[in-house]
Amino acid sequence: MSTGLILVLCCALVWVLASLAGLGGPRTDRFSAFLGVAASLIGLVGCAMSLLDGSEIPLGVDAGLFSARFLLDSLSAVFLLPTLVVGGILQVYQTGYLPAREKPRDARTSRFFFGLLMSGIILVFVCRSGFAFLVAWELMAVSAFFLIAIEDHEAHVRRAAWIYLVATHIGTAFLFAMTALLALRTGGTEWLPIAGEAAALDPVIALCALAGFGIKAGLLPFHVWLPGAHAGAPSHVSAILSGVMLNTGIYGILRITGILPPLPMAFAIGVMCLGAVTMVYGIANALGQGDFKALLAYSSIENMGIILLGVGMGLLGRTAGETAWVVFGFGGALVHVWNHAFFKSLLFAIAGAILHATGTRQIDRLGGLARRMPWTVVLLGVGVLAASGLPPLNGFVGEWLLYRGLLGAGLAHYAVVSVVSIFALALAGAVAAAVYGKFFGVVALGEPRTGLAAHDPKASMMLSMILLAASCVALAVLMPYAWPILRGAVLHLGRLDAPVLPEASGDLWKLALAASAVWLAALPLGLWARRAWAARSAAVPTWDCGYAAASPRIQYTGASFADFLSRQLRPTAPSVEKSGALGSGVAVQPVAVKLRGADQVGEWLVEPLTRRVLSRLQRWHWLQHGQLQIYLLYIMLALVLALSWAVVRAWLP
Amino acid sequence: MTVSLLLAVLMISNFFVAASNDLRKYIQFSALQGWLLAALLLAVHHHLHWYVLAMVAITALVKGWVIPRLLRRALDGQSVTRERSPYLGPTASVLVCAVGTGFSLLVSGMMPLPNSHAASLIVATALATVFNGFLLLVSRRKALTQVIGYLGLENGIFIFGMLVVEDAPLLVESAMLLDLVVGIFVMGIVINHIQNAFSSTDTSRLSNLKE
Numbered sequence: 001m002s003t004g005l006i007l008v009l010c011c012a013l014v015w016v017l018a019s020l021a022g023l024g025g026p027r028t029d030r031f032s033a034f035l036g037v038a039a040s041l042i043g044l045v046g047c048a049m050s051l052l053d054g055s056e057i058p059l060g061v062d063a064g065l066f067s068a069r070f071l072l073d074s075l076s077a078v079f080l081l082p083t084l085v086v087g088g089i090l091q092v093y094q095t096g097y098l099p100a101r102e103k104p105r106d107a108r109t110s111r112f113f114f115g116l117l118m119s120g121i122i123l124v125f126v127c128r129s130g131f132a133f134l135v136a137w138e139l140m141a142v143s144a145f146f147l148i149a150i151e152d153h154e155a156h157v158r159r160a161a162w163i164y165l166v167a168t169h170i171g172t173a174f175l176f177a178m179t180a181l182l183a184l185r186t187g188g189t190e191w192l193p194i195a196g197e198a199a200a201l202d203p204v205i206a207l208c209a210l211a212g213f214g215i216k217a218g219l220l221p222f223h224v225w226l227p228g229a230h231a232g233a234p235s236h237v238s239a240i241l242s243g244v245m246l247n248t249g250i251y252g253i254l255r256i257t258g259i260l261p262p263l264p265m266a267f268a269i270g271v272m273c274l275g276a277v278t279m280v281y282g283i284a285n286a287l288g289q290g291d292f293k294a295l296l297a298y299s300s301i302e303n304m305g306i307i308l309l310g311v312g313m314g315l316l317g318r319t320a321g322e323t324a325w326v327v328f329g330f331g332g333a334l335v336h337v338w339n340h341a342f343f344k345s346l347l348f349a350i351a352g353a354i355l356h357a358t359g360t361r362q363i364d365r366l367g368g369l370a371r372r373m374p375w376t377v378v379l380l381g382v383g384v385l386a387a388s389g390l391p392p393l394n395g396f397v398g399e400w401l402l403y404r405g406l407l408g409a410g411l412a413h414y415a416v417v418s419v420v421s422i423f424a425l426a427l428a429g430a431v432a433a434a435v436y437g438k439f440f441g442v443v444a445l446g447e448p449r450t451g452l453a454a455h456d457p458k459a460s461m462m463l464s465m466i467l468l469a470a471s472c473v474a475l476a477v478l479m480p481y482a483w484p485i486l487r488g489a490v491l492h493l494g495r496l497d498a499p500v501l502p503e504a505s506g507d508l509w510k511l512a513l514a515a516s517a518v519w520l521a522a523l524p525l526g527l528w529a530r531r532a533w534a535a536r537s538a539a540v541p542t543w544d545c546g547y548a549a550a551s552p553r554i555q556y557t558g559a560s561f562a563d564f565l566s567r568q569l570r571p572t573a574p575s576v577e578k579s580g581a582l583g584s585g586v587a588v589q590p591v592a593v594k595l596r597g598a599d600q601v602g603e604w605l606v607e608p609l610t611r612r613v614l615s616r617l618q619r620w621h622w623l624q625h626g627q628l629q630i631y632l633l634y635i636m637l638a639l640v641l642a643l644s645w646a647v648v649r650a651w652l653p
Numbered sequence: 654m655t656v657s658l659l660l661a662v663l664m665i666s667n668f669f670v671a672a673s674n675d676l677r678k679y680i681q682f683s684a685l686q687g688w689l690l691a692a693l694l695l696a697v698h699h700h701l702h703w704y705v706l707a708m709v710a711i712t713a714l715v716k717g718w719v720i721p722r723l724l725r726r727a728l729d730g731q732s733v734t735r736e737r738s739p740y741l742g743p744t745a746s747v748l749v750c751a752v753g754t755g756f757s758l759l760v761s762g763m764m765p766l767p768n769s770h771a772a773s774l775i776v777a778t779a780l781a782t783v784f785n786g787f788l789l790l791v792s793r794r795k796a797l798t799q800v801i802g803y804l805g806l807e808n809g810i811f812i813f814g815m816l817v818v819e820d821a822p823l824l825v826e827s828a829m830l831l832d833l834v835v836g837i838f839v840m841g842i843v844i845n846h847i848q849n850a851f852s853s854t855d856t857s858r859l860s861n862l863k864e
Contacts, residue, residue, distance in 0.1 A: 628799075629740065629791050636787040643760045643780070650763045 002057040004050025005072040008080065008126055009059075011043030012119040018091070019119075022111020029100040032111050033091055036118070040088030043122065047077045047084070051485055058128065068132030069190050074488030075258065076125045078334055079251045081485075082341035083125070083244045085471065087118045089464045090345065094236040096460035097352050098150075106150050110234065117143040117240065124248050130179035130189040137175065137248075141168040141216075144245060147237040148229045160228030167215055167225035174212030178256065181205045191259055193495075198261040206263050209256040210271065217249025217304045220278040224602045227285075230297035231361070235352025238293060242300045243345030247337055250307050254330075257311075258493050262319040269417055272312030276424035279305025281572070281601065283431045287562045288574035288597040291361045292439055293351050296344065299387060299435065302428055303340045307333045309421055310402050317405075318494050322413065326494035327504050328405025334486050336398030339475060343386035343395055346468035350380050353457040353465065354443065360452060363439065363558040368448040373456050377444045382469045384436040386476075389429050392518040394475035397511055399425065404507060431565065438561045447552040476515040480508040559595050571600050655696045660778040663689050663812070664754060667785040670805070671750040672743045676734045679789075679801045680724050686782075686808055687716025697815050712811075720804065720837050728797060741792035749792075753784035775816050783809030800837060 018035035021028045050056075050072045058071040072080075094114065100107040120140030127133040145168070149161035183189050185201050211222070218226040230238045257263060282301030289295040310333030317325025353376050354369065355361055370377045386393035402425060406418045448454075456462065475482070483505050491497075544550040559574070566573040577594040625631075663686060670682045691713035698705045728734060741749065757780035761773045786805025789798055 629794075632787060632790045636784070636791060639783075639787075640756070643756070647760055647763050 002050060002055060002059065002072065004046045004048075004053070005057070005059050005070055005126065007046025007049065008043050008072055008122065009070065011039045011046060011084070012122040014039035014042060015087075015115045015119040015122065017115075019112045019115020022115060023108055025104055025108060026100040029095060029107070029111070032115075033095050036091030036115065037088045039118070040084040040091075043080060043084040046072070047080050051077050051488070054488075067129065067189070068127060069129040070126045070132075071128040072126050074485070074492055075251070075254060078486055078489045079125050079247055079337070080122065082338050083118075083121055083247070086243050086341055086345045086468070087121075087240065089467050090114075090236045090240050090349070091118075093239075093349055093352075093461050093464035094234075096458050096464075097236050097356060098234060106234075109146060109150050110237070113143040113146040114237075114240070117147060117245070121244060121248060125251060128191045130183055130191065133191070134172070134175060134179060138172065140245065140248065141172065144168070144237075144241060148233040148241075150234050150237065151232070154232070156228070157232040160225075160232040164225045164229040167222065171212045171215030171222075174208050174215070175252075178205055178208035178212055181208065182256070182259070191255070193259050194261055196261065198263070202260045203264055203267055206257055206260060206267055209253055210274075213249040213252035213256075214274075215249070216252070217246050217308070218278075218301045219249075219274060219304060219308060220281060220301075221601060221605060223278070223282070223301050224599070224606045226301060227294050227297040227599070230300065230348075231291055231293040235293070235348050235355060238297070239345040239348035239352070242297065242348060243341040246300060246304055247341060250304065250311065250333070250337060253308075253311060254333075254493060257315055263315060265316065265319050268312050268316035268319055269414075270312075271315060272309055272417060272421055275305045275308030275310075275312055276421055277305070278302070278308060279428045280424050280431075281305075283428045283435060284569040284572040285597065285599060286435045287431060287438070287569065288566055288572060288595075290363055290558060290574075290595060290597065292354070292363050292443065293348070293361050294597065295363070295435065295439060296347050296351060299432065300340075300344055302432065303336065303344065306399065306402070306425070306428070307336050307340070309333075309425065310336065310398070310405075313402070313405055313421075314490075314493060316414070316417075320413070323494070323496060324408055325405050326496060327490055328401050328408070330490045330493045331486060331504050332398050332401030332405060334489055335401060335479065336395075338482075339386065339394040339398050339472070342468055342471045342475060343383050343393075346379065346465060346472060347383040347387060349461070349465050349468060350376055350383060353461055354454075356457060356461075357454045358452040360450075363442050365450045365452065366443045366448070366454075367446045367450075367552065367555060368444075369454055370444045372448075372454040375456050375462065376465070379465050379469045380440060380444060382472055384440045386472045388433040388436045390433070392476060392515045392522070394472050394479070397476060397479050397508070399429065400507065400511060401504065404504075431569070434562065434565050438558050442556070442558040442561060446555045449552050449555065473519065477512055477519065480505060480512050483508050572598070574598060656693065657774055659689055659693045659696060660774050660812075663693075663778050664781055667754070667781055667805075668747060668750055670801070671746040671785060671788060674736045674739065674743055676728055676736070676795065676797055677725075679798060680721050680728070683724075683801055683804050684717050684721040686805075687718075687720070688713060690716060690808060690811055693812070693815065716804075716808075723837055724797060724800065736793050736795055736798060739793045741788075746788060746792055749788055750781075750785055753788065754781040757781040757784065772816055775812060779809045779812040779816075781809075782806075782812060785809075803836070 014035055018032050018039060021032035021035055024032070051074065056071060056073045058069050061068045061070075091114065094107075094110055098107045098110050100111075117140055120136055120138075120143060123136035124133065124140055127136050145161055145165045148164055149157060151157045152161070179189075181201060182191070182205055185199065185205060186192065186194060210219075215222040215225075230242055233241065279302045282298050282303075282305055286295045286298035286302065289298060310329045310331075313329030314326050314331075314333065315329070317323065317327075317329055351361075354366070354373070357373060358366060360366065382393065386395040389395040389399045403422065406422050406425070411418050457465075487505075544554070547554075574595045574597045577596065579592045579594075580589050581591065623634075666682055666686055666689070670679060673679060673682070691709050694705070694709050694712060695701075739746075754777075757777045760780060761776035764773070764776060783806055786802045786807075786809060789802035789805060793799070793802070
């Protein structure tokens, strides 16, 4: 018996209890929050126990037709840890963001499905047999749908929720195919590593997994559901979807490729290229967004691309027998999974705090928040630095490992792929810095552009945000201590023996020392600079070239900040609609300019494709009468046909 | 022998239901089928355990008395107690019912079943009853007839269960019965609400509710 696994299963159960307690409304709201946090702590203890004793004992449940196998190994634990921490913190956050007293209906829905979502995700990470995995997967997918649709009085939220539901079920269809093929391959429903030679079926299974799980992770042609759903959902939901649920897609790809024998070289390189394209496309689209939650959503697509690049690198290393690539690829990917879980949920939590205080998601309607929401803006600074992948924070660590892998063994053996990947990674990093520069600069600095009120959020939200930001800093400083946990998963994925490990951990030590040094230096320096600044500066208006009617609206907007880079990344630039002309001479006419962020892959590829499929399906529309009797007739005909087939088959030789 | 006789009576009662247009007749025949099922249960079992007797009593009580009573109560408030314009008239229904019964006999004859004669007749009756339930569901409009149709479906499945009577847990059957009572109870309430809202229990009008 594995105590760790049992504790994790208990944790999933307590999350269900928390969701039930959430139904009670204001009276049981605190209890529900407490149960959620307690569940997370139980799960963390379980993970820790399993990691410490290192035993991997499966647990089986057999109840008639339904049988399930659960197993908690290092890979599951690596994904469970951020899930539990972020989930517990967000459970506290939502009591402030959606107070049960003020919005009872929304709060009830939110608490209930949040708990179910959490237990679904936890089960996804420990289920190791096909059917049970699909059940857990659907529990997660459907509760996410209800969470996205919480503010369903708005048309765009309803639309986003439906698109999500369709997308996730297309993904599930692929997963059904994958589970069936995998059962065919292994001769059982249990997911155990396949020993021996590769078979012709393996790439097909891997492709099904890539498509099915890729939809959940928001990889390129399947990302269409993601921005709408993340922007339309309440912020704590966006945070859990982006920080935790997207990871289940990555987990699935890792798990399935880990079961299969080493895959063909072409598949691994394809995965790397898909990662590179997704990352550049995601961040380039983020640049054109005027809605800061949509911006963060596109940035999630970028981060999933980065992680997928690492996964592809690890797969390539596994096929080619190149240990360094396995370690740096899978290691970088897993480190980035952790980092992204924390900084993205932090950023969405802050986005929620800003939205809560000001009531707008438009970057260009905000400004000057640094003075009115000082603590939030400090945390925003941490999140933004981490998300741009800059050194003293955790976002840098994962990318560093990837660069190391690409520059080391990569350049020596697979020069073309490596150079392309390095280029993509660097480009995405640069654009990410610009994106977050735009977000932070326009929202936090300068003067308020509109008369919207703003203030720091209440204690429960503030506490969760501080915890998330502290986790980001801690991951940057303490990563070498966490490496042994990740190492187990990397060894499992690469099917390596324990001692073969090159310089990754040395790198992590250097990075951590550097980060600690920067942080230790930054605190006194920052305090000193602040005091010096306060002593010296006097408030005077900005020099405006003598223009008499200066107003806050003549500040740089987000769009103008991003304009230069947007032009360079032409295909993803927002489209501009001008109404009226400026006029000539003395008489100046007012001109309205509208920017619309365009998702080219969505508009050129996915939408026409969907439309064509729908028009084809229209032909069968006459089957849908909307009359009960006709539907029952269909069932009866199906029954008669099935029985007739039994008769005919008896006659056939 | 008794089993075959009871099964034959059940099959014939199907024809009576198909031939009728009167809602009160439907209820009477479904009560009759309930009693027949209870008798069948008694006849099939060779060893009369206490739980078999309990099952017989419950079946007779629920299907022969409680459900018909609930349905009659639902009918009391209504002005119209006949199917006025069914999709299939009585004559056509009887013909379809005959075809369905013939098909059932054909199919059950071809199935690989244990101890052939009684078993194949049980399967045939079960299928015929299921088909008749479907026929009612598809060809009639009134909400109450829909309930009778579902009841027919369930009766068919119940008869099918006799086939494996020696080793099938009676727990399953009793759970099914409980399900049925709740379902009918809810339908009774729903019928009254439909009556109030649409001043008719014609289910084809429900499709007006769709967008």
